[in-house]
Amino acid sequence: MSTEPDISADNDEIARRSIGARRNPASQEAILDAAQAVMQEGGIAGFSIEAVARRARAGKPTIYRWWPHRTALMLDVYKRFKNARSFPDSGSLRSDLISFLEDHLLGFWQGSLCGTVYRAVVAEAQTDPEAAKVLKAYQAERLAYSAQMVDRAKARGEVPAATDGELIVDLVVSYAWHQLLLGQIDDAIARVPTVIDTILGGVRGYRE
Amino acid sequence: MSTEPDISADNDEIARRSIGARRNPASQEAILDAAQAVMQEGGIAGFSIEAVARRARAGKPTIYRWWPHRTALMLDVYKRFKNARSFPDSGSLRSDLISFLEDHLLGFWQGSLCGTVYRAVVAEAQTDPEAAKVLKAYQAERLAYSAQMVDRAKARGEVPAATDGELIVDLVVSYAWHQLLLGQIDDAIARVPTVIDTILGGVRGYRE
Numbered sequence: 512m513s514t515e516p517d518i519s520a521d522n523d524e525i526a527r528r529s530i531g532a533r534r535n536p537a538s539q540e541a542i543l544d545a546a547q548a549v550m551q552e553g554g555i556a557g558f559s560i561e562a563v564a565r566r567a568r569a570g571k572p573t574i575y576r577w578w579p580h581r582t583a584l585m586l587d588v589y590k591r592f593k594n595a596r597s598f599p600d601s602g603s604l605r606s607d608l609i610s611f612l613e614d615h616l617l618g619f620w621q622g623s624l625c626g627t628v629y630r631a632v633v634a635e636a637q638t639d640p641e642a643a644k645v646l647k648a649y650q651a652e653r654l655a656y657s658a659q660m661v662d663r664a665k666a667r668g669e670v671p672a673a674t675d676g677e678l679i680v681d682l683v684v685s686y687a688w689h690q691l692l693l694g695q696i697d698d699a700i701a702r703v704p705t706v707i708d709t710i711l712g713g714v715r716g717y718r719e
Numbered sequence: 720m721s722t723e724p725d726i727s728a729d730n731d732e733i734a735r736r737s738i739g740a741r742r743n744p745a746s747q748e749a750i751l752d753a754a755q756a757v758m759q760e761g762g763i764a765g766f767s768i769e770a771v772a773r774r775a776r777a778g779k780p781t782i783y784r785w786w787p788h789r790t791a792l793m794l795d796v797y798k799r800f801k802n803a804r805s806f807p808d809s810g811s812l813r814s815d816l817i818s819f820l821e822d823h824l825l826g827f828w829q830g831s832l833c834g835t836v837y838r839a840v841v842a843e844a845q846t847d848p849e850a851a852k853v854l855k856a857y858q859a860e861r862l863a864y865s866a867q868m869v870d871r872a873k874a875r876g877e878v879p880a881a882t883d884g885e886l887i888v889d890l891v892v893s894y895a896w897h898q899l900l901l902g903q904i905d906d907a908i909a910r911v912p913t914v915i916d917t918i919l920g921g922v923r924g925y926r927e
Contacts (some may be wrong), residue, residue: 634841
């Protein structure tokens with residue numbers, strides 16, 4: 512029932528022909544560009560598959576085929592920004608985690624569209640099971656990826672081989688989420704080294 | 720323009736007369752009872768000031784005067800459940816934090832209306848500035864209160880006097896939020912002692 516969508520005047524004929532058959536990188540990018548533009552201009556409140564389709568000059572069915580859920584599309588726009596940042600690898604776990612929390616999480620979200628988009632994604636995941644699934648999968652993937660910082664520290668002998676890298680990274684990410692979702696990133700950024708030192712070293716002077 | 724609300728047939732004449740003049744404990748309780756019943760029967764999706772007013776046989780303006788925001792009312796229902804639990808005071812910071820995370824946070828939310836209500840409160844705070852203010856104030860109050868566990872540990876000499884109690888509690892609460900908001904409380908409960916040992920003792924064998 513749907514006609515072939517007119518994704519963008521810039522796409523070439525080959526890209527146009529393949530739309531609908533499978534995810535096509537060129538058209539996918541065009542839709543992500545459109546989604547990003549819609550967010551940047553109208554904020555989260557004005558973000559809808561309909562608005563993105565209009566902007567991308569694509570059919571709604573095409574967008575829904577690739578992104579079955581509004582949240583999935585929002586998260587893919589978010590990921591594009593995220594993936595454009597290089598991951599910390601300073602040769603020290605402490606420095607890596609500080610820059611992970613300060614730059615990759617809090618700083619990345621601070622005062623930018625990315626923070627707003629991520630807050631909206633988390634919000635939608637609380638009431639919509641499909642959005643929850645998308646977010647949970649993304650977090651699992653990110654935790655596994657970020658735990659590589661700890662793997663490198665194991666290789667350097669900074670932490671024992673049995674260290675649970677995902678737990679360490681989870682504590683850092685959890686702290687960042689809590690601050691983001693309470694809207695208090697500015698305060699949190701000042702405390703980053705203390706937070707990382709506590710996670711790595713525990714409470715100084717603690718005796719059971 | 721508003722008429723005096725008919726809060727409940729059970730309220731006595733004195734309570735009835737004072738409605739509208741100030742927060743009246745009896746009528747406030749009646750409205751909280753109604754709000755809780757509405758949530759229990761219809762879930763979060765069916766929760767509205769209108770439904771609560773109908774159930775409480777109160778006027779909407781009265782509810783709005785006491786709870787200017789749907790989220791504030793939801794959070795007050797949540798608090799009633801929360802306040803009904805006694806706070807851990809076992810004589811050991813480790814045990815207190817374990818029972819705080821296991822019973823007061825994760826266990827309290829697990830498979831109950833409380834978890835669903837709190838997820839909805841957090842979600843609303845992401846897009847609604849009034850809801851955000853309500854949640855932020857509640858969290859600040861809870862963090863200060865929960866930090867008393869660390870104050871008692873200071874008095875016992877378990878941790879130095881300079882220890883930042885709110886940071887420790889914040890790390891525990893942050894971890895709990897992250898798990899709640901990702902819908903993975905069951906997995907998290909199994910890891911509670913490890914999480915607390917990491918926060919208190921740091922990464923075992925870590926050397927910078």
